[in-house]
Amino acid sequence: MISEDILRTFHASLATLEKGETLFHYGDSAVYFYIVHHGKIKMANYSDDGREFVQGYFTDGQSFGEPPFFQKSAYPASAIAVEKSSVWKISRENFLKLLKNNFDIHLELTATLSSRLIYKSTMLSELAIEEAEHRLITFMQYFVGNNKTESSKPYKIPLTRQQLADMTGLRVETVIRCIKSLEQKKFLTINSDGKILWKVFQ
Amino acid sequence: MISEDILRTFHASLATLEKGETLFHYGDSAVYFYIVHHGKIKMANYSDDGREFVQGYFTDGQSFGEPPFFQKSAYPASAIAVEKSSVWKISRENFLKLLKNNFDIHLELTATLSSRLIYKSTMLSELAIEEAEHRLITFMQYFVGNNKTESSKPYKIPLTRQQLADMTGLRVETVIRCIKSLEQKKFLTINSDGKILWKVFQ
DNA sequence: TTTCTCTTATGATGTACATCATAATCTTCA
DNA sequence: TGAAGATTATGATGTACATCATAAGAGAAA
Numbered sequence: 001m002i003s004e005d006i007l008r009t010f011h012a013s014l015a016t017l018e019k020g021e022t023l024f025h026y027g028d029s030a031v032y033f034y035i036v037h038h039g040k041i042k043m044a045n046y047s048d049d050g051r052e053f054v055q056g057y058f059t060d061g062q063s064f065g066e067p068p069f070f071q072k073s074a075y076p077a078s079a080i081a082v083e084k085s086s087v088w089k090i091s092r093e094n095f096l097k098l099l100k101n102n103f104d105i106h107l108e109l110t111a112t113l114s115s116r117l118i119y120k121s122t123m124l125s126e127l128a129i130e131e132a133e134h135r136l137i138t139f140m141q142y143f144v145g146n147n148k149t150e151s152s153k154p155y156k157i158p159l160t161r162q163q164l165a166d167m168t169g170l171r172v173e174t175v176i177r178c179i180k181s182l183e184q185k186k187f188l189t190i191n192s193d194g195k196i197l198w199k200v201f202q
Numbered sequence: 203m204i205s206e207d208i209l210r211t212f213h214a215s216l217a218t219l220e221k222g223e224t225l226f227h228y229g230d231s232a233v234y235f236y237i238v239h240h241g242k243i244k245m246a247n248y249s250d251d252g253r254e255f256v257q258g259y260f261t262d263g264q265s266f267g268e269p270p271f272f273q274k275s276a277y278p279a280s281a282i283a284v285e286k287s288s289v290w291k292i293s294r295e296n297f298l299k300l301l302k303n304n305f306d307i308h309l310e311l312t313a314t315l316s317s318r319l320i321y322k323s324t325m326l327s328e329l330a331i332e333e334a335e336h337r338l339i340t341f342m343q344y345f346v347g348n349n350k351t352e353s354s355k356p357y358k359i360p361l362t363r364q365q366l367a368d369m370t371g372l373r374v375e376t377v378i379r380c381i382k383s384l385e386q387k388k389f390l391t392i393n394s395d396g397k398i399l400w401k402v403f404q
Numbered sequence: 405t406t407t408c409t410c411t412t413a414t415g416a417t418g419t420a421c422a423t424c425a426t427a428a429t430c431t432t433c434a
Numbered sequence: 435t436g437a438a439g440a441t442t443a444t445g446a447t448g449t450a451c452a453t454c455a456t457a458a459g460a461g462a463a464a
Contacts, residue, residue, distance in 0.1 A: 045327035070313035111272035120322035128371030169330030
C-alpha cells in the first residue's frame with residue numbers, strides 16, 4: 001500500500017473511469033502502471049468469438065498492470081472499470097525511481113507479484129489437469145482464503161455463477177450444475193438468496 | 203544472474219541431484235530458494251490419477267521457487283531434476299538480506315517474476331477460452347521468442363510432442379494431430395527427424 | 405544383437421463440458 | 435412503476451478432445 005504522499009512525490013496523477021470504460025486494451029504498449037484509488041477494475045482476455053476470461057479484479061489500494069513494465073512489453077490483458085472508478089497512474093520512469101528509493105515498497109511489490117504468480121500457477125494446473133468441480137473448489141478455497149476476515153462463521157462468497165465461470169474457464173450452466181452437486185456433497189451450502197456459503201473447516 | 207561471489211557472501215550452498223530426483227514436493231513449506239548451477243530442473247503438478255502439468259523448465263543460471271518465499275506459504279508445484287544437476291540453495295533470511303543490499307538483483311528478480319506472470323496469464327487465458335491449435339501456436343510463439351537467438355533461419359523447437367502436451371494441458375495424440383494440421387496450414391514445417399521447424403515471420 | 409523404452413503416428417470410440425432452448429425470479433434504471 | 439437485463443435453473447443435444455488400441459522406427463541399455 002503506497003501512501004498518497006509518496007504517490008504525489010513521484011508525480012502520480014489521478015484518472016477517472018465511468019462504469020464499463022476501458023483503461024487499456026490487450027496488446028497496448030505499457031506506459032503506465034496503476035493503483036486503484038477508488039472503485040473496481042477487472043483485467044480480462046477475450047477470444048475472437050467473444051468468450052471472456054477474467055484474470056482478476058482489483059479494488060481500492062491494489063495495483064495492476066506492472067508486469068509488462070519490466071521488459072517493456074505489452075499489456076497481457078485489457079483493463080475495464082466494473083463500476084465508476086478512479087486510478088492513480090505512474091509512468092515507468094517515476095515508478096523505477098520510486099522502487100529504487102523505497103526498499104519496503106519494492107519488497108511489497110515483489111510479494112504481490114509472487115502471490116499472483118502462485119495464484120496463476122495454481123489455476124493453470126487446475127485448468128490443465130483437473131475437472132470442473134475440482135477447479136471450482138480450488139478457486140473458492142483460494143478466494144475465501146484471501147477475502148474472509150472473521151474466522152468462525154461460513155463465508156458468503158460475493159460472486160455470481162457467471163463471475164465464477166469467467167474466472168475458471170467454465171460456462172455458467174456448468175458452474176450452476178457443479179455448485180448444486182457440491183452442495184449435495186456437503187462442500188458448501190446455498191443461501192436463501194442463492195449465494196454460496198463456504199464451510200469453515202476445509 | 204547472481205555472481206558466485208555474491209552467492210557465497212550470502213551463505214548459499216550447493217546441492218547435487220541425480221536424474222529423476224525430487225528437490226521438493228508440492229505443498230512442502232518453502233524454506234529455500236534455488237538457482238540452477240548446472241543441469242535442468244522441472245517444476246510440475248500432478249493430479250490424483252497421475253496426469254502431469256509442467257509449469258516450467260529451469261537451466262543454468264535460472265532461479266526458481268521464490269514466490270512462496272514472500273508470504274511464507276508452500277511450494278505450488280514439485281521440483282524434479284530432469285538430468286543430473288546441481289543447484290544453489292539460499293535460506294529465506296539470507297535471500298532477503300541479499301535483496302536489501304543489491305537493488306539491481308532485486309530489480310532483476312522483479313523483472314523475472316513479471317515475465318513469468320505474463321507467461322502464466324497468457325497460458326491461463328489460452329486454456330480457459332481457446333482451443334488446442336490456438337494454444338499450441340501461442341505456446342510455441344512464446345517459446346521461440348524466448349529461446350531463438352539467430353533471427354533469420356527457422357527455429358527447430360527442441361521439445362517432444364509429449365513435452366508440448368505436458369505444458370499446454372493437452373494429450374500427446376492431440377498434439378501430434380494438431381502439429382500435423384498446423385503443418386498443412388503452413389504455420390510450421392516438420393523436419394526429417396520429426397522435430398518442429400518454426401517459421402520466421404509470424 | 406537383442407530387449408526395452410521413448411517417440412511419432414493413426415484409427416475407433418467415449419465423455420465431460422459446451423451449446424442451445426426455455427423459464428422463473430430478481431435487480432436495475434429510466 | 436414498468437421494461438430490460440441479470441441471475442439461477444433445468445433439460446436436450448452437440449462436439450472437441452480424451453481415451454484406448456495398435457504399430458513402426460529410433461535410441462538407450464544390457
